[in-house]
Amino acid sequence: xxxxxxxxxxxxxxxxxxxxxxxxxxxxxxxxxxxxxxxxxxxxxxxxxxxxxxxxxxxxxxxxxxxxxxxxxxxxxxxxxxxxxxxx
Amino acid sequence: xxxxxxxxxxxxxxxxxxxxxxxxxxxxxxxxxxxxxxxxxxxxxxxxxxxxxxxxxxxxxxxxxxxxxxxxxxxxxxxxxxxxxxxxxxxxxxxxxxxxxxxxxxxxxxxxxxxxxxxxxxxxxxxxxxxxxxxxxxxxxxxxxxxxxxxxxxxxxxxxxxxxxxxxxxxxxxxxxxxxxxxxxxxxxxxxxxxxxxxxxxxxxxxxxxxxxxxxxxxxxxxxxxxxxxxxxxxxxxxxxxxxxxxxxxxxxxxxxxxxxxxxxxxxxxxxxxxxxxxxxxxxxxxxxxxxxxxxxxxxxxxxxxxxxxxxxxxxxxxxxxxxxxxxxxxxxxxx
Numbered sequence: 001x002x003x004x005x006x007x008x009x010x011x012x013x014x015x016x017x018x019x020x021x022x023x024x025x026x027x028x029x030x031x032x033x034x035x036x037x038x039x040x041x042x043x044x045x046x047x048x049x050x051x052x053x054x055x056x057x058x059x060x061x062x063x064x065x066x067x068x069x070x071x072x073x074x075x076x077x078x079x080x081x082x083x084x085x086x087x088x
Numbered sequence: 089x090x091x092x093x094x095x096x097x098x099x100x101x102x103x104x105x106x107x108x109x110x111x112x113x114x115x116x117x118x119x120x121x122x123x124x125x126x127x128x129x130x131x132x133x134x135x136x137x138x139x140x141x142x143x144x145x146x147x148x149x150x151x152x153x154x155x156x157x158x159x160x161x162x163x164x165x166x167x168x169x170x171x172x173x174x175x176x177x178x179x180x181x182x183x184x185x186x187x188x189x190x191x192x193x194x195x196x197x198x199x200x201x202x203x204x205x206x207x208x209x210x211x212x213x214x215x216x217x218x219x220x221x222x223x224x225x226x227x228x229x230x231x232x233x234x235x236x237x238x239x240x241x242x243x244x245x246x247x248x249x250x251x252x253x254x255x256x257x258x259x260x261x262x263x264x265x266x267x268x269x270x271x272x273x274x275x276x277x278x279x280x281x282x283x284x285x286x287x288x289x290x291x292x293x294x295x296x297x298x299x300x301x302x303x304x305x306x307x308x309x310x311x312x313x314x315x316x317x318x319x320x321x322x323x324x325x326x327x328x329x330x331x332x333x334x335x336x337x338x339x340x341x342x343x344x345x346x347x348x349x350x351x352x353x354x355x356x357x358x359x360x361x362x363x364x365x366x367x368x369x370x371x372x373x374x375x376x377x378x379x380x381x382x383x384x385x386x387x388x389x390x391x392x393x394x395x396x397x398x399x400x401x402x403x404x405x406x407x408x409x410x411x412x413x414x415x416x417x418x419x420x421x422x423x424x
Binding site (some may be wrong): 040041045046047048051 | 095097098236238240257258278279280281296298302303304310
């Protein structure tokens, strides 16, 4: 299992489009992917879930990956977070 | 279904502001001290009647709970001269108490308000009697401090039975929920369902404050069930009664055929029956879901089809001379 804290760095925060992209990336992998914020954990493959996190700029969320392709999956997702959802 | 312990969360404290917002709306609690002390916190779901503490015995004073002033406390304080009362209040306020609730609609003593404002401790009042308001506050605090679990699932009220659909991403949970809504059942939440333990042995399910009745359907995108199907198609909370786990049919797995044995899954220490449903071509999951709900209702009212059939077989076996394989042997000219 891989656990990693990431910060939202783009101005608009984790809004609809990045949420959709995260889910799209996550769905390409087999592993389980959870996002935790404020003590609540949601499935990273559910678009409504990711959107309703309403993670604004500056908020820190915890990502967990678990499964056979967890390394590849975490690389792809964390990279997308670090790129500020390509909105920087 | 996999229950991940780390998905269970629990509130450690609430602010007085939060307490006041909800109790004033739900039980008509009023504040006598404005918004003084609204940033104080409540850390546990218990109440305390400080009768003995008022009388001077503070050895076991549970000061960190909400303090309830009922008839006993008020009559005792009334029996004292004002100077004595002031000393008592000062003694009490030495402790870090979250707030005081005065019941039976009794107006607080002016000297109590004065000191509370000075110390920044809120004084609330309720017109209800002590037993009633204590019950309501404890019930409210129990829910607030209860264990909560968020699950990736669809939650639908089917004929009054709270049915939770779980399964892997993309297996069709939302589509089943949508189909059920179309047939007149009510959606509670899709995608993110929050389960809260209520009392002993009851789990209540609801959606998140943001995404309650929104749904994602592959190929369409996001839809709002409430505006599309109207208020009859939704509800905000429902007790969880059955879990239906959807999975791709696995020939190596034995699926329930008689229904005589019920498999339970434990969620936050509550046993909930779980039914594994294999997805097969030509299988209408919606109809099966309705049947599961109806069967649950029948069982609830004392009729268990599997048991009845099994008993009938038992009876026949005990009296083989009456045994007939066909239900009707003489067709009485009824050639339909």
